[in-house]
Amino acid sequence: MAKRRKVSNLLGLAILAQLSAGRPMHPYEIATVLKQTGKESDMNIKWGSLYTVVQNLDRHGFIEATTSNRDGRRPERTVYAITGAGREELRDWMRELVAVVEPETNRFEAALSVLAVLPPDEAIALLETRLAAVDAANAAHRTMLAELTELPRVFLIESEYALAIREAEATWIRSLLGEIAAGTLSGVDDWRAYHETGQLPAGFAQMLDEEVPLEPGEDRPLEDR
């Protein structure tokens, strides 16, 4: 599914959410509030897109200009309010984002899928570097959450989620390194041989024909099975 949105940039979601909960605002003020409430990091917002997104939301009737006041000789500031259609879009968008799990891929996973292009020893070293970085970030994250005792946790769930995922990543990397060291991960010898000789070891060839690691949930090509 995952319907094509008229406005697809997640900054648009943040704007709709803000206007839905609060009073009408002009773009720059929205940006300020979003920064203050930490949405910036949650959504990876690029402020260069702010006015484009606002314009698009307006064009599609999700928000509308209310007043246009000017203070002193400041440039004119257009104040926007969310519309009925905007509220509808917001709810519908949220329903999709929460309920529908679509295949998201992150850069680390992409790298893992071609990790074999690096020699095993270098790969191991890099993974150890990453593990250390993730552990450190998680420790800082945990401390930060522990310090925010006065804030109701409902407002921190996205942060708790992010931490949980990062911790899972650390655990997984640790276990991978352990398996490599213990020799329980099959294929490492071939991997090493490949980088030492430059030759594809026997057994690699048919594998390239075999391998079908489809993520579940995707449609298989028609001819399969």
Next chain:
Amino acid sequence: MAKRRKVSNLLGLAILAQLSAGRPMHPYEIATVLKQTGKESDMNIKWGSLYTVVQNLDRHGFIEATTSNRDGRRPERTVYAITGAGREELRDWMRELVAVVEPETNRFEAALSVLAVLPPDEAIALLETRLAAVDAANAAHRTMLAELTELPRVFLIESEYALAIREAEATWIRSLLGEIAAGTLSGVDDWRAYHETGQLPAGFAQMLDEEVPLEPGEDRPLEDR
């Protein structure tokens, strides 16, 4: 860090990796191989970008045209090989992707950060839907991995990683739902009150000033602390 790459599309990484490990190929053949080896889902590849990316890799000297043969009356096919600079770029890119953890945000996390715009009961229902979907996908994924016994696990690490992360997500959602049900998640009553009365409960206002859930690892704004 996270240097700006001359070619930033991850499809470029996949192409470099393929040309580095195998023989020179023409674009369409690369695409075929990448599909076969499952890189498609690992990197969320859009095939519409194929020729643009190949062109960019060429323009920056990471790959170069070798021959340009034509079979029968087929359109001419340009065969590309990786260059020295290409191999260097590939290794450097991989080093960065594996070792450097940069703030990645996914759509679900973004949605969580504004979950309060939905009434609590609807949010809970949606989370339950998601949980069911994730559980089902994970079960299928586990089965698939279990069936691929003849394949060395080194070639499946990205898939095992993806599964581990998804399982962590399921666990986290389950625990969140549990905490809401048990009442150990603070703030749910205010959240519900807000949606029933339309009024921001006391205690929400100062929070909007307070909240500074910076992800660790990011620089704080200068004036803080």
Next chain:
DNA sequence: ACCCGTATATTCGTGGGCGAGTATCCGGAA
């Protein structure tokens, strides 16, 4: 012998994302 669906292989247009630039205002230091 012909038809048609699928595989092969590539081109093109456009829309939007976002980095970088611009202009004005204000408060404090010297």
Next chain:
DNA sequence: TTCCGGATACTCGCCCACGAATATACGGGT
């Protein structure tokens, strides 16, 4: 009083991703 740095508020334009269109070849069914 003047200077300057940062906050305020917005504009612009490049570039790239990618959906959709295109065109020919091949193989198998009737």
